[in-house]
Structure formats: structure tokens, C-alpha cells
Amino acid sequence: MEKNYIALGLMSGTSMDGVDASTIISDGDKGPTNSLENQYFEYDKDLYQKLTNLRDKITNSKDLKNYSNELNLIEKEITLFHAKIVNQMIKLQPKFELDIIGFHGQTIFHNADEKISVQLGNGKLLSQLTKKKVVYNFRQNDLENGGQGAPLTPIFHQNLIRNIDLNSWPIIVLNIGGISNATSVSMFYPNGDIIDNDITKSRKDHNLFAEDIGPGNCLIDEWIRKNSKYRFDKDGLIAKSGKVNELIFNQAVDNFLDLDNFTNKSLDVKDFDISFVRGLSLEDGAATLTHLTAKLIGEGLIKFMSKNNNPSLNVLNKTTCLVCGGGRKNKYLMDKLKDNLNIRELMLIDRQGLNGDFIESQAFAYLAIRSYLDLPISYPNTTGCKKQTTGGVIVKNY
Structure with a gap:
């Protein structure tokens, strides 16, 4: 039996509004992950x-x-803020001894072409302050191995799907954060036929x-932040x-759907801007950007599924899409997304007994365990790296 570890994941997304913290128990591999x-x-x-x-000031690597x-x-x-969080989380689970901390930090700049991804957060200082082993700098090893450095959560998405009971294949986990990324877990024969569900349930090698597929909350959040309180x-x-505004919307769709720029490319909030809606009212700008975001996510998903499955099949109408991340709470965005997709089912991941607010923080707790065990966290089909790659710098500074 594999050893289980208690890990704390700390994740701050592109919204820059705060930190999600999750304590999990997991073997870091194929066993179930339980949220504590x-x-x-x-x-x-x-x-x-x-x-x-x-x-806003840092637009290129020279600005760093x-x-x-x-x-x-x-x-x-930021590190001192995280140290206080760790101490509070430890107090909430006094029965468990924390083995390791997954410290993502706050992304301030990401450019895969230059092999640079900067997450603010001092792992050595956090280890010293908390007296715990810390894993940080999760993305750099993937970048050095030819990957995009993102998305890193798919291996955790696979773990979740492996351990919940869904009778439809393929399954997409769609994370709508500042950027939207999708994980497809499918069971197909080479000719594109879906494997029988009974076989599916007994197999582990999904x-x-x-892939990052387009914007998430970034356009809407920036517009609201800059034009309201x-x-x-x-x-x-x-x-x-x-x-x-139909004219602006249609022009933006034409411009953004030149997605060759985004294919097999990790995305950053700086890949998108809101200048094209300048001059609209708060409400009309928000409406135009929300419709655009839904359109781009929908088109991104269609291209993503066509590329990774038999294109002769209409895979989406057989697909269950589980949505997590802050964007799932935007009911209007979700309604517009449904309008753009011919999909079997689009459901909040919460309906599977999972908390959709904390999937990413749980993921980085899980990735910390995998890093500690020297297991891969990224793969050629998830980040574009040349070979499956371990990640994360492990530090014990006490």
C-alpha cells in the first residue's frame, strides 16, 4: 500500500485577490485524494x-x-502573508502532522518563449518561518524541457476523475480562472470509437x-476593475x-479567433487587452466582453477536442464538461457558454461533491507530493514538454 501524505496547497490566481489554501491527504499517485x-x-x-x-508595469522581461x-x-x-496562512491552516487540523507545503506564489510574469515564469514568493523564507518542507517554482523545469509551463493541474484533474463515478466519455475539466484551460480525459480506440464503459471503469491508463484555450475572467475583471469600484x-x-455592441464584438471575434497565435501556447493575461471596448458604458463593455469570452472559450474547446480526438466524430455531443474556477460563478458567462457549445452536459464540478473554488489549491498540494516523490507533473500532451517532467524545487530551511 502506498504511503499517504498530508500536504497544504497555496494558490493565488491571476485575479490577485487573495490566496486559496487546501489541506489534502493523498499518495500523490492513483489513490483517492481526500480534502481535509x-x-x-x-x-x-x-x-x-x-x-x-x-x-500593469511589467510588460516584458526587462521590466523584471x-x-x-x-x-x-x-x-x-506576500511570503509573510502565506506564512500566517500556513499557521492558521495547521491550527484548523490539529490531528494531522503536515508533511509538505505546495507554494505556487503569485504570478507576475509568464513568457514561455523566453523560458521565464515568475511567481512571487520566497520558498526558503516560507520554510524557515513555518518549519515545514516547501515545494515552489513548479513551472521552471517544464520550461527548461521545452514545455509551456502551463497548465500544470491536468494530472490532478485525472486523479479526481479516476475516483468519481461518471458514465460518459470523454470528460473535460474546464478551469475558468483568469485564463481558461481544459483537461480532456478520454478512453478511445485508435479509430476513434469510445471504449465500452465497463472496460473504462476497470482501466487506469486514461x-x-x-491546453490553455483562451481567456477566462481576465478581460471582464480588468474592465470592471478599471471602470468601477x-x-x-x-x-x-x-x-x-x-x-x-455587435460591431465591436464581431470585429473582436475575427481578431481573436486567429487562434494560430494561441495553439499549443500557454497564455498570460497580458496576451489579452480591453482597449477595443474603450468608450463603452460599464454595462455595455461588460456585456460585450462576457459574450466575447464565452465565444472564445467555446471555440477553444471545439478546436481542443477536435485536435485530440478523431476529428470525424462529433465528440462534444458525447462529452461531459466539469467546470471549476471562479468563472463558473459568473452565471451570465455560463449561460452564454452553453449557447456556444453543442455539448452533452456542462456541469459545475461541485455536483460531483468537489469544491470548485479549491481545485487548483488542492492540485498544488498534490503536485507538491509528486515533486517530493520525484514523479512527473507535466507531459508532452499537457504542456508540450519534450518528455514527462518532474517539477518543483524542494527546500527544507530549518
């Missing part, structure tokens, strides 16, 4: 403002050097594909009250 505790810790207004302002002093100061502040469009109510 999930909590969200919001950045205060000052830290949020510092982070968003700094990200130009703003190095500012980056070092805020990295220390076909795993993953809010950080995001709760439930999509602002967009729902507006009117789509």
Missing part, C-alpha cells in the same frame, strides 16, 4: 493595489530587472490531454444589464 480543509484568505486593499499596479527592488519588497510581504462582475449582473 479549504479556506480563502483575501489580500487587504493595499496589497491588492500594489500587486495589480506592479503587474527595472522593478527588481519593488518586486523583492512585495515578494517578502488518455490525458490539456468593484473587482469583478458578481454573477455577471453588470454584463446582464448591458447591451452587446
Whole structure:
């Protein structure tokens, strides 16, 4: 029997609003992953403002050097914030001894072509402050091996799907964060026929594909942040009250659907901008960007599934899509996404007894265990790396 580990995953996404923290118990491989505790810790207004302002300043890798002093100061502040979280999470689970921490940090710049992915967070300092083993810098090894450095969560998505009871194949896990990424777990014969479900249930070697497919919340969040007092469009109510500017929408679709720029490429929020809706009202801009986001996610999913399955089959109408991430809470976005997809079922992952807010933080706890065990966390069909690749720097600084 494989040994189980207690791991804490700390994840801060592109919304830069706070940190998701999850404690799990897992063997880091094929056994079930059980969630012990999930909590969200919001950045205060000052830290949020510092982070968003700094990200806006850093438009290329040279800016990392130009703003190095500012980056070092805020990295220390973020690390101290995470250390407090770790201590609080430990107190919430006094019966369990924490083995390892998966520390993703706050992404400030990502450019796979330059093999640079910068997540603010000092793993050595966090280990010193918490007296725990810490895994950090998860993306660099994949980049060095020819990968895109993202998405890294697919191996965890496969673990979740392997251990829940779904009778339809293929299955997509769609994560709508700042960027949208998709993981396809399918069971196909080479000719494209779906393997019988009874065989499917007994097998563990699923076909795993993953890719960033388009924007998630980034366009909508940036518009709301820059044009109102809010950080995001709760439930999509602002967009729902507006009117789509059809001319701008159609032009944007034509521009963005030149997705050759995005094929097999990890995406960053800086790959998208909102200048084309400048001049619209808050509501109309939100409506136009929400419809555009739904259109791009839908088209991205169609291309993704066509590329990774027999293109002669209409795979999507056989597919169950489980949606996680903050974007699933935007009801208006979800409604528009359904309008753009001929899919068997689009459901929130929460319906499977999983908390869709904490899939990524649980994933980085899981990836920390795999890194500790020297197991791969990325694969040629998930990040484009040349060979399956381990990841994460392990530090014990106490």
C-alpha cells in the first residue's frame, strides 16, 4: 500500500485577490485524494493595489530587472502573508502532522518563449518561518524541457476523475480562472470509437490531454476593475444589464479567433487587452466582453477536442464538461457558454461533491507530493514538454 501524505496547497490566481489554501491527504499517485480543509484568505486593499499596479508595469522581461527592488519588497510581504496562512491552516487540523507545503506564489510574469515564469514568493523564507518542507517554482523545469509551463493541474484533474463515478466519455475539466484551460480525459480506440464503459471503469491508463484555450475572467475583471469600484462582475449582473455592441464584438471575434497565435501556447493575461471596448458604458463593455469570452472559450474547446480526438466524430455531443474556477460563478458567462457549445452536459464540478473554488489549491498540494516523490507533473500532451517532467524545487530551511 502506498504511503499517504498530508500536504497544504497555496494558490493565488491571476485575479490577485487573495490566496486559496487546501489541506489534502493523498499518495500523490492513483489513490483517492481526500480534502481535509479549504479556506480563502483575501489580500487587504493595499496589497491588492500594489500587486495589480506592479503587474500593469511589467510588460516584458526587462521590466523584471527595472522593478527588481519593488518586486523583492512585495515578494517578502506576500511570503509573510502565506506564512500566517500556513499557521492558521495547521491550527484548523490539529490531528494531522503536515508533511509538505505546495507554494505556487503569485504570478507576475509568464513568457514561455523566453523560458521565464515568475511567481512571487520566497520558498526558503516560507520554510524557515513555518518549519515545514516547501515545494515552489513548479513551472521552471517544464520550461527548461521545452514545455509551456502551463497548465500544470491536468494530472490532478485525472486523479479526481479516476475516483468519481461518471458514465460518459470523454470528460473535460474546464478551469475558468483568469485564463481558461481544459483537461480532456478520454478512453478511445485508435479509430476513434469510445471504449465500452465497463472496460473504462476497470482501466487506469486514461488518455490525458490539456491546453490553455483562451481567456477566462481576465478581460471582464480588468474592465470592471478599471471602470468601477468593484473587482469583478458578481454573477455577471453588470454584463446582464448591458447591451452587446455587435460591431465591436464581431470585429473582436475575427481578431481573436486567429487562434494560430494561441495553439499549443500557454497564455498570460497580458496576451489579452480591453482597449477595443474603450468608450463603452460599464454595462455595455461588460456585456460585450462576457459574450466575447464565452465565444472564445467555446471555440477553444471545439478546436481542443477536435485536435485530440478523431476529428470525424462529433465528440462534444458525447462529452461531459466539469467546470471549476471562479468563472463558473459568473452565471451570465455560463449561460452564454452553453449557447456556444453543442455539448452533452456542462456541469459545475461541485455536483460531483468537489469544491470548485479549491481545485487548483488542492492540485498544488498534490503536485507538491509528486515533486517530493520525484514523479512527473507535466507531459508532452499537457504542456508540450519534450518528455514527462518532474517539477518543483524542494527546500527544507530549518
